Amino acid sequence: MQLHLAGDGWQSPVWPHSFFLLVLLDQIPCCQPPTPAQGLCYTEAIRHNTRALGDSLLITGVSQLLTLGGRGPRRGSSLSNLDLIEDGALLVRDGLIAAVGTRGQVEGLPGARAAGKLDLGGRVALPGFVDSHTHLVHAASRAEEYELKIQGASYEEIARKGGGILNSVEKLRAATADELKKRALEALKQFAAHGTTTLEAKSGYGLDVANELKILKQHKELAAEQPLDIVSTFLGAHVVPQEFRKKADGAKRYMLLLEENLLPTVAEHQLAEFCDVFCDRGAFSAAESKRVLQAGRQWGLAPRMHAEQLSRTGATRLAILLRAASCDHLENINKSDIQALAKSETAATLLPGCDFHLGWKKYAPARALIDAGAIVALATDYNPGTSPTLSMPMILSLACAQLRMTPAEAIAAATINGAYALRRDKQVGSLEVGKQADIAVFEVADYREIPYYFGVNHCWMTIKRGRVIHAAKESRN
Numbered sequence: 001m002q003l004h005l006a007g008d009g010w011q012s013p014v015w016p017h018s019f020f021l022l023v024l025l026d027q028i029p030c031c032q033p034p035t036p037a038q039g040l041c042y043t044e045a046i047r048h049n050t051r052a053l054g055d056s057l058l059i060t061g062v063s064q065l066l067t068l069g070g071r072g073p074r075r076g077s078s079l080s081n082l083d084l085i086e087d088g089a090l091l092v093r094d095g096l097i098a099a100v101g102t103r104g105q106v107e108g109l110p111g112a113r114a115a116g117k118l119d120l121g122g123r124v125a126l127p128g129f130v131d132s133h134t135h136l137v138h139a140a141s142r143a144e145e146y147e148l149k150i151q152g153a154s155y156e157e158i159a160r161k162g163g164g165i166l167n168s169v170e171k172l173r174a175a176t177a178d179e180l181k182k183r184a185l186e187a188l189k190q191f192a193a194h195g196t197t198t199l200e201a202k203s204g205y206g207l208d209v210a211n212e213l214k215i216l217k218q219h220k221e222l223a224a225e226q227p228l229d230i231v232s233t234f235l236g237a238h239v240v241p242q243e244f245r246k247k248a249d250g251a252k253r254y255m256l257l258l259e260e261n262l263l264p265t266v267a268e269h270q271l272a273e274f275c276d277v278f279c280d281r282g283a284f285s286a287a288e289s290k291r292v293l294q295a296g297r298q299w300g301l302a303p304r305m306h307a308e309q310l311s312r313t314g315a316t317r318l319a320i321l322l323r324a325a326s327c328d329h330l331e332n333i334n335k336s337d338i339q340a341l342a343k344s345e346t347a348a349t350l351l352p353g354c355d356f357h358l359g360w361k362k363y364a365p366a367r368a369l370i371d372a373g374a375i376v377a378l379a380t381d382y383n384p385g386t387s388p389t390l391s392m393p394m395i396l397s398l399a400c401a402q403l404r405m406t407p408a409e410a411i412a413a414a415t416i417n418g419a420y421a422l423r424r425d426k427q428v429g430s431l432e433v434g435k436q437a438d439i440a441v442f443e444v445a446d447y448r449e450i451p452y453y454f455g456v457n458h459c460w461m462t463i464k465r466g467r468v469i470h471a472a473k474e475s476r477n
């Protein structure tokens, strides 16, 4: 392992300082004297975060440091390359990684002596998760539908009766911006508590101008008011809203609203970076999806897609043709789609939380995609209808048990390849010099225990741009 070292000249972090203090005070009830196993974590974390911006931090005591360094995105056999350093260390300066290597290498650097110290007590550290597919802003759960589904109602039957996405649309339209923000902020704290440091967030529960803007403005405000990075996606083409379904040519008229009103308004206010379409049975056809995504591109929004979840519609081929950043779901792709993805630059983002929650037996063919050489990413698809989880560790467990991915492959898919799917792989997704110091620390003896202990959160500390944003209340040691 080569020692990586950066020069000076890092830019200052931009997050408001008060947030970190608030989170820390909220998460840590009291500052107990550290035990030898804990090192100086809790107290040092607080001290570090009370200092002025621009501090440097030396992180040591990492039994396994999963850097995910090297060429990205990961394909084929390289997906299992974690670039792991035993007894690793990091030097962080102004929120960015200034050096990474073994403890001996990094501790000996001139800047290390004067830096604040954070000893992780022999725990496992990896890049913060990059969750590249979420529906962060929504008004309420749909637990009532969950019960109906268990009793035998299908996803599409529920949708036909005004449930499903339209249920969430109704609830979102009735909610105030403050109510939505409060719920989203609670969720963001939980994302951080499970090791996620960057996430994508989609609109798509508004489906009219006022309510789509209500969601997208939340993305912007939330990004400014708390530490996680939020990448905003416009999903006006989620489904055709109820009021248009009642009209003759309702779907065509909604397409016109998207093209002539919604997309120009979103672009004018710079509220999204990506344009997404739910291309599937009961949502939008491949032809309609193509129109929306091409219109989005004209307004400067890069395409991504919900593809082949309920049926095979040709969405994957369309995503590749349009050079989409990613196509997501893929339960119903065929062999030729797999080959096409393997030759493309479009990420294949798998969302096993949906299949698990809906009780489906059919998961996406992850093994075939990886073996063919496609860029496989994993995400939660956090949403109230089909995947109400924000736990990336749980998604890793599902990826291992159901998609037959190894723990190493799952971790790479949830970090560097997730970052690639959001076009953030130059900034986040691996622990390399010059990238953001976004780190998830796990209370485990070996990284394979992260997916192994399913349904339990062993994330012990989360660091965003060099600052502690989550620390567990209890330690197993």
Ligand SMILES: [Zn+2]
Pocket: 133, 134, 135, 306, 381, 383
């Ligand atoms: Zn989704």
